[in-house]
Amino acid sequence: MNAERLPLVAVTVGDPAGVGPEIAVRALTNRAIRDSVRGFLIGDAVQIAHVAAACELAADVEPIGAPGDARSDTRIIPVLSEGSLGDVVHGQVRAEYGLAAVSYIERAVELARNGLVDGIVTAPINKEALKAAGSRYPGHTEMLAALFGTPEQQTYTMFTVERLRIFFLTRHHSLARAIPLITTDRVRTAIIDIDRLLRMLGVDHPRIAVAALNPHAGEHGLLGDEEDEIIAPAIDAARETGLDVVGPIPADSVFWQCRQGAHDAVLSLYHDQGHIAAKTLDFFGTVSVTLGLPVIRTSPEHGTAFDIAGSWVANPAGQEAAMISAAQLAPRVLGSRDAMPAGQTEQ
Amino acid sequence: MNAERLPLVAVTVGDPAGVGPEIAVRALTNRAIRDSVRGFLIGDAVQIAHVAAACELAADVEPIGAPGDARSDTRIIPVLSEGSLGDVVHGQVRAEYGLAAVSYIERAVELARNGLVDGIVTAPINKEALKAAGSRYPGHTEMLAALFGTPEQQTYTMFTVERLRIFFLTRHHSLARAIPLITTDRVRTAIIDIDRLLRMLGVDHPRIAVAALNPHAGEHGLLGDEEDEIIAPAIDAARETGLDVVGPIPADSVFWQCRQGAHDAVLSLYHDQGHIAAKTLDFFGTVSVTLGLPVIRTSPEHGTAFDIAGSWVANPAGQEAAMISAAQLAPRVLGSRDAMPAGQTEQ
Numbered sequence: 001m002n003a004e005r006l007p008l009v010a011v012t013v014g015d016p017a018g019v020g021p022e023i024a025v026r027a028l029t030n031r032a033i034r035d036s037v038r039g040f041l042i043g044d045a046v047q048i049a050h051v052a053a054a055c056e057l058a059a060d061v062e063p064i065g066a067p068g069d070a071r072s073d074t075r076i077i078p079v080l081s082e083g084s085l086g087d088v089v090h091g092q093v094r095a096e097y098g099l100a101a102v103s104y105i106e107r108a109v110e111l112a113r114n115g116l117v118d119g120i121v122t123a124p125i126n127k128e129a130l131k132a133a134g135s136r137y138p139g140h141t142e143m144l145a146a147l148f149g150t151p152e153q154q155t156y157t158m159f160t161v162e163r164l165r166i167f168f169l170t171r172h173h174s175l176a177r178a179i180p181l182i183t184t185d186r187v188r189t190a191i192i193d194i195d196r197l198l199r200m201l202g203v204d205h206p207r208i209a210v211a212a213l214n215p216h217a218g219e220h221g222l223l224g225d226e227e228d229e230i231i232a233p234a235i236d237a238a239r240e241t242g243l244d245v246v247g248p249i250p251a252d253s254v255f256w257q258c259r260q261g262a263h264d265a266v267l268s269l270y271h272d273q274g275h276i277a278a279k280t281l282d283f284f285g286t287v288s289v290t291l292g293l294p295v296i297r298t299s300p301e302h303g304t305a306f307d308i309a310g311s312w313v314a315n316p317a318g319q320e321a322a323m324i325s326a327a328q329l330a331p332r333v334l335g336s337r338d339a340m341p342a343g344q345t346e347q
Numbered sequence: 348m349n350a351e352r353l354p355l356v357a358v359t360v361g362d363p364a365g366v367g368p369e370i371a372v373r374a375l376t377n378r379a380i381r382d383s384v385r386g387f388l389i390g391d392a393v394q395i396a397h398v399a400a401a402c403e404l405a406a407d408v409e410p411i412g413a414p415g416d417a418r419s420d421t422r423i424i425p426v427l428s429e430g431s432l433g434d435v436v437h438g439q440v441r442a443e444y445g446l447a448a449v450s451y452i453e454r455a456v457e458l459a460r461n462g463l464v465d466g467i468v469t470a471p472i473n474k475e476a477l478k479a480a481g482s483r484y485p486g487h488t489e490m491l492a493a494l495f496g497t498p499e500q501q502t503y504t505m506f507t508v509e510r511l512r513i514f515f516l517t518r519h520h521s522l523a524r525a526i527p528l529i530t531t532d533r534v535r536t537a538i539i540d541i542d543r544l545l546r547m548l549g550v551d552h553p554r555i556a557v558a559a560l561n562p563h564a565g566e567h568g569l570l571g572d573e574e575d576e577i578i579a580p581a582i583d584a585a586r587e588t589g590l591d592v593v594g595p596i597p598a599d600s601v602f603w604q605c606r607q608g609a610h611d612a613v614l615s616l617y618h619d620q621g622h623i624a625a626k627t628l629d630f631f632g633t634v635s636v637t638l639g640l641p642v643i644r645t646s647p648e649h650g651t652a653f654d655i656a657g658s659w660v661a662n663p664a665g666q667e668a669a670m671i672s673a674a675q676l677a678p679r680v681l682g683s684r685d686a687m688p689a690g691q692t693e694q
Contacts, residue, residue: 171562172562172570173562173570174560174561174562174565174570174571174572174573175522175526175560175561175562175571176523176526176571176573177571179522179523213521213522214521214522214619215518215519215520215521215522215618215619215622218521223519223520223521224521224522224523224524225521226521226523250619251619251622251623252619252622252623252625252626252627253626253630255623255627256626256627256630259627271562272561272562272597272598272599272620273619273623275562275598275599276598276599276602276620276623276624276627277623277624277627278599279599279600279603280599280602280603280606280623280624280627280628281627281628283600283603
């Protein structure tokens with residue numbers, strides 16, 4: 001494909017003291033990645049040049065003034081430079097690093113709002129540094145939703161790894177608090193949302209599976225009654241409207257089935273249910289996709305790894321997978337931007 | 348290795364109406380399996396011959412009178428025949444089939460008690476059929492414990508797949524009921540038990556990891572306080588006695604880490620936590636091992652699959668993995684039979 005026709009993706013390098021800049025540079029200089037996506041970094045060009053040299057990559061930083069200037073050449077690292085950090089102390093929580101990470105994201109959103117990029121890939125940020133910087137957002141999704149002016153409840157997290165697509169009914173709650181949040185209305189609405197999101201992503205006839213909450217899907221009430229009383233009625237209601245949905249399926253089978261192609265997506269009822277499935281399978285291959293924003297946004301499913309930052313041994317596989325996913329999903333989302341639904345799965 | 352020196356394993360074919368006889372025969376006639384383990388089937392020799400013919404296997408049933416008569420030859424299916432079923436109707440719950448399945452297990456236990464086999468591999472049984480047969484045991488583990496006279500709380504289920512070893516703190520409870528069963532005392536005792544069991548299995552210096560209950564291991568209380576208040580104190584107490592134990596580690600990382608060799612075993616706090624990890628990774632490669640009985644017992648982690656029984660398309664990979672595991676673990680358990688601990692992980 002003509003390189004200029006590839007999806008154009010902005011990569012925010014994340015917290016400068018973490019592994020973000022390193023994995024961003026490594027992924028961008030990987031030929032297989034560059035063959036699939038046209039990308040550039042948003043960060044401090046001087047720091048990024050230092051990182052590239054420390055990693056002994058045969059590539060030079062090329063400052064650019066606009067996304068369209070980014071050349072598709074693995075020997076070049078196009079950087080839209082933002083701020084100046086001086087010498088970075090790796091592995092440290094600092095307000096200035098938190099502020100820098102936020103400024104990269106703000107810049108990416110500005111570009112996206114102006115239609116200059118097809119997607120955003122975010123390298124890891126650090127919650128403590130964000131807090132130290134006075135940011136009121138606990139993470140990327142909340143920040144992106146606010147910057148884009150998208151209501152948070154209209155954003156959706158989807159995990160992809162291998163053939164798995166996983167959506168979440170609940171996420172950042174203790175397990176004990178997540179259980180009562182599983183209601184028939186929420187499950188039904190989530191199924192409807194997932195159907196629309198999958199169609200938007202190019203799945204013509206979405207086949208959705210809902211995971212069970214209890215062992216053996218409750219075994220007819222013996223091991224819990226949520227399946228019979230809450231989840232099955234939601235599935236029945238969704239099915240009556242013509243949706244192709246099955247479940248509740250025992251959680252130790254449903255993700256395996258999806259890997260084999262039996263389902264197009266699985267609704268995970270709580271955080272760890274889908275997280276364990278995806279990340280045990282391939283920790284670095286698991287990509288978190290945010291749907292519902294004006295552009296596609298992807299990220300690796302790992303953190304800043306302060307313990308190894310600056311040792312130049314970070315694994316860029318997660319960042320690479322995120323770039324590939326962004327390229328694959330971006331055109332579809334762009335092509336159906338008006339089809340974004342409102343809904344109730346949690347980000 | 349001299350075939351006569353291989354571990355000798357009794358294979359109960361399970362419910363005759365399920366896929367058990369089929370996968371048992373397929374596994375036993377697989378050369379790679381026979382090179383690792385000496386096995387024979389316990390079931391109705393006439394049914395088993397019918398299954399072998401239906402599967403078009405180039406092997407003949409050879410009735411044997413005692414385990415020691417079992418020849419290691421893939422063209423021969425040694426069968427210790429038990430009962431006579433007549434024509435089997437596949438996929439049906441019948442009391443007589445439940446009774447037959449029980450009789451196979453009773454025979455295997457009798458052989459094991461007399462020191463005639465090194466291990467038992469159990470093909471799937473059907474709970475409904477057991478119930479129809481008037482059995483008071485819901486499954487294999489309870490039945491085996493009773494037949495061997497081993498207190499149930501002294502038996503332990505361990506899952507193995509790839510490099511993963513998973514033990515369970517709780518299992519057959521609804522998720523809501525499992526959470527309050529997670530106590531400091533139970534976690535601490537489970538760690539001690541796992542350490543002893545791993546040593547028994549030949550792990551010289553067991554490195555144990557405890558999974559967290561909540562997302563991000565509770566994130567310092569923000570997403571749940573069980574980690575700080577219940578789990579960490581148990582780990583500290585175990586560590587003070589010299590055990591090598593880490594945690595609580597977020598559940599979406601700990602199983603991945605174990606796959607990479609960072610831990611020798613993971614303590615899963617609830618059923619689906621460990622089940623999702625193992626079976627999403629490799630549904631048919633996941634083997635359930637029962638420890639604490641006088642012999643090692645393994646089984647595939649799938650059921651009777653009544654929907655495909657008699658279609659001769661069943662996947663024997665789970666049964667094969669169970670046979671390999673039995674062979675690998677049997678000598679170790681036999682060599683340290685007196686070292687079996689009492690304890691509190693659930694079967």
